[in-house]
Amino acid sequence: MTEGAAARRPAHAPPLLGIGQVLAKLQPEFPDLTPSKLRFLEEQGLVTPSRTAAGYRKFSPADVERLHLVLAMQRDHYLPLKVIRAHLEAIDGGTAPALPGAVSAAAVRATANRFSRDELVREAGATPNLLDDAIAASVIRPAEVFGRDALDTLRALAALRAVGIEPRHLRGLRGAAEREAALIEQAIAPERRPDAAGRARTAERARELADHLAVVHASVLQRALDGLSR
Incomplete structure (x- = not known):
């Protein structure tokens, strides 16, 4: 949004927020949120803030709510960004699809x-x-x-x-989880990048691999339980 466009906004419209103000609203609940992560989420098409003529990002209340939903889906449901993006695109298209596991957007907000x-x-x-x-x-x-x-x-x-x-x-669960985390860390090591966007992509990849391990773990446990009935 240009400065002229900002001036034409209705007088009763809620004020737009800068990155610092958005962080102040969301960091108490999402302490890992940084300016770099906000920019990364924008690069991934998950939020589209307005711009002033000088190029500064300005976020509307709807943008902040959208960010809250994205961050909650990541934190509480470990969903990769591609799944979150598809879900948001469906909402933008006028539908209200359930997330994987039949979790609705309303439920995600509740889990925040x-x-x-x-x-x-x-x-x-x-x-x-x-x-x-x-x-x-x-x-x-x-x-x-x-x-x-x-x-x-x-x-x-x-x-x-x-x-x-x-x-x-x-107690053994912690040891098993640490071993699985070590496997994931080893697997994603070649993909690591020092910049903030690279770290965010690495974190997303780690969540995807953790999802795969969870499926394998559930299958192995079920097989062991099946053996009890023989």
């Missing part, structure tokens, strides 16, 4: 919620002791504010405790 310790325990139907045990076993990361992933994990742990499976029994 953050939980205090007490809220997390209450929402999960768990006990403070179970949360402490999960943190001690490195199944849940210690934090002052927890995300949706911690809520889902604590709910699962509460169900497992009901049948006698405790967080301490799952």
